[in-house]
Amino acid sequence: MVIDNVIEPFLYVRKIHNGYPPALGRQRTYDYFDKYTFLCEMYDEDADEVKELVLNFFPFDNSIQIIDSSKGRNLVKRVQLPPLKIEMLQIGNIVNIFSRLLYIKDCAPATRKELYHNIQSTFALIKPVPPSAHGKIITFIMKKDFRIVRMKNGKVSKDFAKELYKNLSGSNLLPIVIDYITSGEVIGLELVAPDAVKKWRECLGDTDPVTAAPGTLRRLYGENKVKNVAHGCNTVEDANQMLNLFFGYENGVPRIPFRATYENCTCCIIKPHVIIEGNLGAILEQIATSKNFSISAIAMFSVKLADAKEFFEVYKGVVPEYEAMSIHLAEGKCVALEVKCNNPNINCVCEFRQLCGPRDPELSRQLYPDSIRALYGKNIVHNAVHCTDLAEDGQLEVEYFFKLLAND
Structure with a gap:
């Protein structure tokens, strides 16, 4: 389905709007469109079928319009919807439009260029820190405008740890790091943001908390080079590999088992x-x-x-x-x-x-x-x-x- 066939052309406007959109952490004056356009799917219980719809979001007055693409007509005429925020409009999300649940499948090329320029996923691992620190670390991450799209706790094997720290191969530090990472519970996260791999490493700070920049995660909560709170990948390729190893399944079984005990x-x-x-x-x-x-x-x-x-x-x-x-x-x-x-x-x-x-x-x-x-x-x-x-x-x-x- 081609989205542009069922929508009117975009109109350019210029507007000062500090902090918009918050999900992407922008704070500037810039040119942008009068609306953002998304391809969605909705399950119609009455017809027992999945409908393809176009959702237009107008940022100036927080209004929406829904077009039934198969019939080329409005399913919902333009109306304000204050509960809907720009940060909810992410590909893969589900949004509630007047009790209709729309799965955001894709977006128009111009919307992708404007909202999702250089959006990446990266893998983050919270090391075996005290559980009382987990909340502080998650809050730090979210305040840095990362979206958390996958998250679970687990225990990792030495093989996983060796793959995670393959850049330390041959270093005397490697056995110490592996012993620490496998000694307790960790939390794995998929973080999404513009240039996420580089951004996450900058938020972490230097390996040694003593020399890490003020305000970085390791400077705030790290103890030493090994117990330095969290890990970050160096490249997009490494991040994708570790995301698959941590969150992936093999023969229907999660590679990193869930930690639930189902008792008391x-x-x-x-x-x-x-x-x-x-x-x-x-x-x-x-x-x-x-x-x-x-x-x-x-x-x-x-x-x-x-x-x-x-x-x-x-x-x-x-x-x-x-x-x-x-x-x-x-x-x-x-x-x-x-x-x-x-x-x-x-x-x-x-x-x-x-x-x-x-x-x-x-x-x-x-x-x-x-x-x-x-x-x-x-x-x-x-x-x-x-x-x-x-x-x-x-x-x-x-x-x-x-x-x-x-x-x-």
């Missing part, structure tokens, strides 16, 4: 709006630094609407927000956690619900102002996190993500 646990789902708003790291830090809990497994997922409805099925006909809850879980990346109590005598599900607070963030702010939902929730649907309701469902909900969806 509860499930926490950090919702898409939290990730878009940059609060993922803060919530991870709040959980990890609480005296009662530890995060044993973490992974980022894209959830299909049918799966979201199945996961929330217990709420169907019980809470009026069931449909909206399902749509929100499916409209962006979410992060699933297996959470354990440090005290095995405590009911993990019930105790963790207290840390999250009541479903309604307004009620949380009144009763438990330091709870997760009080701090990061907006309303009953966008209430920051889902947490298991019933004690007997903790393991089942963890299994739904780390067994069923992980192998889907």
Whole structure:
């Protein structure tokens, strides 16, 4: 399908707009188009078919237009949609347009040139640092305008470590680095940004935290040349290889296994709006630094609407927000956690619900102002996190993500 066949020509305008678009970290005066155009797919339940649609986004007034490309007519006439932000319009994302879920498959050449110039993926590895530091590191990454599109914790083999540090081949430092990397839990991330490989290495700073520039990650949190917080690849080719080794599958089995234990646990789902708003790291830090809990497994997922409805099925006909809850879980990346109590005598599900607070963030702010939902929730649907309701469902909900969806 050729997008330009079903849209009117782009109009050039000049406008001062500091910090636009935020997802790409631009802060300048520049020429850009009056709209950005995306090729999308939408599943039509009534017709039981996938429709190809064109989504036009007009940045001046945050309005949208949807065109049914097969019929050449408007499906949604131009209308303002304040909840839709430019940073949501990334290829591979799902966006919610008046309860229609559109998968962004591609974009017009001019939109690609303007919004996605030199966009790259790179592989980042958080080394075996104390779990209390994970949230701070994730917050640092997101404040540097990286998008996290894949994420999970794991333990790596010596073969993986040797491939990761092949540039140290022959160095006396290599055995020490390999022993450290394989000694504990790591977190792998796929980071997306303009010129991501170079940018991530600049954010890391020098190998030695002592000589790293002020404000770099290693200067802030590193101990020495080996325990220097995180790793970055030198080239796009190396990054792609390590992304495949860390996140890839072999014969249907993940090369780096998920860390979920499915025992004495509860499930926490950090919702898409939290990730878009940059609060993922803060919530991870709040959980990890609480005296009662530890995060044993973490992974980022894209959830299909049918799966979201199945996961929330217990709420169907019980809470009026069931449909909206399902749509929100499916409209962006979410992060699933297996959470354990440090005290095995405590009911993990019930105790963790207290840390999250009541479903309604307004009620949380009144009763438990330091709870997760009080701090990061907006309303009953966008209430920051889902947490298991019933004690007997903790393991089942963890299994739904780390067994069923992980192998889907």
